[in-house]
Amino acid sequence: MDRLRQHIEQITPLTNEEFEYVKTFFSLKKVRKNQYLVHEGDEVKYEYLVLSGIYKVFYVDEQGKESIVQFAQENWWMSDYYAFFKQKNAGMFIECMEAGEVLCSTLEAREKLSADLHKMEHFFRVKLTNGYVALQQRVKLLLSSTPQQRYEAFSHLYPDLIQRIPKKFIAEYLGVSRETLSRLYSASK
Template identity: 60%
Template sequence: MNRLRNHIEEITPVSDEEFEYIQRFFIKKRVRKHQYLIEVGDKVTFEYWIANGIFRTFYIDEGGREHILQFGLENSWLSDYNAFFHQTASQMNLVCMEEAEVLCLTLSAREKMASELSKMEYFFRRKVTNDYTAQQHRIISLLSQNPRQRYEEFGSQFPEIIKKIPKKYIAEYLGISREMLSRLNAPDRRRSLS
């Protein structure tokens, strides 16, 4: 739980008493590799703070093609937020890519905590703002950058996972084929693909 406190205090300080209160709202869960926290059609009752591990959020289109919306690493918050905030069925999947530990938070717990502690309302507002701007940046990147630029940005954004996860997932995240990713990795071809 100290990691959660450190994470919160990156945005706002909390006293020992406040943190004692905050941690009561969270449920700790160990997650196995390949275990789903959310599957399409599930009612989404939790958002998850990643204490450790790697996750991916994705959906599968009508043609059976997987589209990765985001990766989640330590200190990330993940859920199908449309389904979470509206308490409806999920349209995407959230799966663990390596052994992990998460803290689970229900919407009612989040709302209660935020209404009783203005620091936590501020914390969640900042997190949502940061996540929104990151998603907007990702969309603009997909629309305006070439594959080489997207790959280099991914490498600088996620240097710790680029060698940990299968290349097919990196390609799906970047919106390119596995073959294109292989060409981007080939040292003698890097300049010609820029």
Template identity: 60%
Template sequence: MDGLKKHIEEITPITNEEFDYIKTFFKEKKVKKHQYLLQDGDKVTSEYWIVKGIFRAFHIDKDGKEHILQFALENWWFSDYNAFFSQKESNINIVCMDDAEVLCLTLSGREQLASEFHKMEHFFRMKLTSGYSAQQRRIISLLSNNPKKRYEEFASLYPNIMQKIPKKYIAEYLGVSRETLSRLYSTTSRD
């Protein structure tokens, strides 16, 4: 859990004593490749901080088509936040893309930490704000950019993801065919 302390301290300083208390709110969980962390219809009881691994969050529409909402990597927080904060059932799926380890935090634990430590309230607010901003950038990009520009933004923002995620999922995330992604990849790598 030392990584979590370092992660929190990127935003706000905490003492070892404070961290000893904070870490009691987290539960470690190992997740195998292809294992679901969350499925459509599950009650969402936790948000997750990724210690190691990569996850894919997606929604399946009424026609059975998968729509990738996000990838999540080490040091990222993720969940179905709509369901998490309303304590309702999920309408997304989160699947592990390679063996992983996460720390789980319940909503009541999060609320207790935020009420007891202004530092943690600030930390959670900054993380949520950052996530919301990233989501808004993604929506705007999907609505206004052509496939080449979306690919370039993705490659620029997440260069370490490109080698770790199968191309078919990157294509799906960008809203292009696998063939289009291959053309974009070969065009950009020659530039």
């Protein structure tokens, strides 16, 4: 739970008493490689803070093509947020790519923490805002850039992920073929 406190305190300080209260709203879950936290169609009860491991959030279209929406690594939040906030069934999957641990929290916990502690409302608002900004940048990059530019942006923003994620999945995330990614990777060396 120390990592949770450090994570929160990057945005807002907490007293010991406040943190003792905050941590009661989170539970620890160990996750095996290839384990799913969410399947399409599931009720989405949790959002997750990644303590360790790598996860992918993705959906599968009618033709069976997988599209990766997000990778999540240490100190990142993830869920099928449409389903989580709207209390709908999942339209996405979350799969663990590298064994790790996550902290789980419910929407009710988030709402209660935000109502009880203004600091936590501020924390969640900052996290949501940053996530929304990152998502807009990703959409803009996908819509208006070349595969080379997408690869360069990804490798610049997430240099550690290049080493930890199989190239097949990076290609899916960037919207390019595995062969194109190999050419881009070779050209960047």
